[in-house]
Amino acid sequence: MTADAAAPDYPEITHEHPDVTGGWLRPAVFGAMDGLVSNLALIAGVAGGTRGNADSSAVVLAGLAGLAAGAFSMAAGEYTSVASQTEAAQREIDKERREIVSNPKAEIGELAEMYVDKGLDRELALEVARQIHVDVDRAVAVHAREELGVDPDDLASPMLAAGSSFLSFAVGALLPVLPYLVGASSLLPGLVVTLVALFVCGAVVTQVTSRSWWFGGFRQMLLGGAAAALTYGIGSLVGSSGLG
Ligand SMILES: [Zn+2]
Secondary structure (H helix, E strand, O other): OOOOOOOOOOOOOOOOOOOOOOOOOHHHHHHHHHHHHHHHHHHHHHHHHHHHOOOOOOHHHHHHHHHHHHHHHHHHHHHHHHHHHHHHHHHHHHHHHHHHHHOHHHHHHHHHHHHOOOOHHEEEHHHHHHHOOOOOOHHHHHHHHHHHHHOOOOOOHHHHHHHHHHHHHHHHHHHHHHHHHHHOOOHHHHHHHHHOOOOOHHHHHHHHOOOOOOHHHHHHHHHHHHHHHHHHHHHHHHHOOOOO
16 A cells, blocks of 8 residues: 555645744743732732831741742642543543444544545545554544544643642742842832733733733733732731731
8 A cells, every 4th residue: 555655745834833822931921920919919918917017027928928828729720620631531532442442433434524524535535544543543543633632642741730830820929029038128129020020921921912012011010019009908907907
């Protein structure tokens, strides 16, 4: 047969595609923004509630605890979400494999009909399906892609997803506390650093949307600033009420 014959000399492909899903950058930026906003808001609340205290150790403690708690919680959530998705896909792939082994004629017919739907002649479609089914692994991969929309060799890794969301949240959450760690005694430096970082993150996200970068940047900065102002206000109220 001709299946293994050398490929003919096709003209060269003259275009490339960027990764339209945004790849790793998008989730990393969202994780960092999450850390920036939630930890800025957290320490703003504590700073508001402990106003007038000479030392800022409560703010630093809250900031580091918030960093650890948030990063672990993000990682756990991401792990569970990706693991359940991957397990569900794996279960369907296993089901498909059992069908392909025990009922190959029906599965060849099913695949052939899909190719007929894509515009191939029935006879050619049947021949393509038969050749794909010569190898069970290849048949499973093709069925999984056509019927489930997944690549069995490239299922998302829950550990990788958990690790990267842990890291990106932690990096974002560190920034608001960082000035305190190097000697600052007020919220202001951390606030400025965080708002600048939020602007950058918001601007980066617009690379995959159609918004202008400055709109995305300002929007993110305003949201973060509003969250911090709100918790600062709440902290001040609680602090001055004597509850804090
Ligand atoms: Zn199938």
